[in-house]
Amino acid sequence: MARPTQDVTDAELQVLQALWDRSRATIRDLTEALYPDEGTSGYATVQKLLERLEQKDCVVRDRSEGPPHWFQATVNRDALIGRRLQAVAESLCGGSLVPLLSHLVQQSQPLSASDRKTLESLIARLEQERDQP
Amino acid sequence: MARPTQDVTDAELQVLQALWDRSRATIRDLTEALYPDEGTSGYATVQKLLERLEQKDCVVRDRSEGPPHWFQATVNRDALIGRRLQAVAESLCGGSLVPLLSHLVQQSQPLSASDRKTLESLIARLEQERDQP
DNA sequence: TTCTCCCTAAGACGTAATGTCTGAGTTTAG
């Protein structure tokens, strides 16, 4: 039975973000990035967070090049966004993503110029798709 | 200092959903809806969940009509959607909602006919707004 | 060969959140 997709905690996300900034990294690499002045305790914290991310299928560990092990993220930012949006949809909207989309489009907060440009290009693309059944 | 907006737990959400289905309710009403065969322990669970929802400013308690107290939700489904979307944006996108919108529009899962119609009317509305600077 | 450093593995720890449950006191209706 497939394990339910799981969320990640804030500290785990910090680790993932550091992995997204590199194609792969060692525990030492991540510790230097995230816990620069913490010595062995920072190292162990990163170890524990990577262990939990492994269990959540969010990273893979490559032992083949001997110590140190190398780690890569197996989930990217967009996939996490998707998981979290799906979780909101399942929790509040019976699984439908449309209320989320509706909410985002109708929000009262004005968009920045660059955000609006991104949205306009998305709308144009969607209309293009709509005109080709 | 304003309390940071808080999320609600699954059990708290069950209580809110029962309140959304009624304009207002008593603890007994909610217990009969959510914990129909649990006796005093179900009653106490609803009490505790309402207490925590009060602390999170998600419900108000009206004591003015004497026992029993009456409860109303002060947050609706759309407001909770907004809070959760904002939390996803802050956690993964530096606060910007556009990546969430982009993700929702680009998802590969086909929309149902009614969902697509909703989306089309939203796009039309947005374009209308765009043509009126 | 020994020592030091780096690394892995495993668990402990304290705190907070969560859902559930018990007990005591108050109020109201019969």
Next chain:
DNA sequence: CTAAACTCAGACATTACGTCTTAGGGAGAA
């Protein structure tokens, strides 16, 4: 007066979380 309903407050067990310690292995340098 009694019983039922209600309120108030806390206890409890479990889980999650971030941090930290300890022990052992491996490799390189002295």
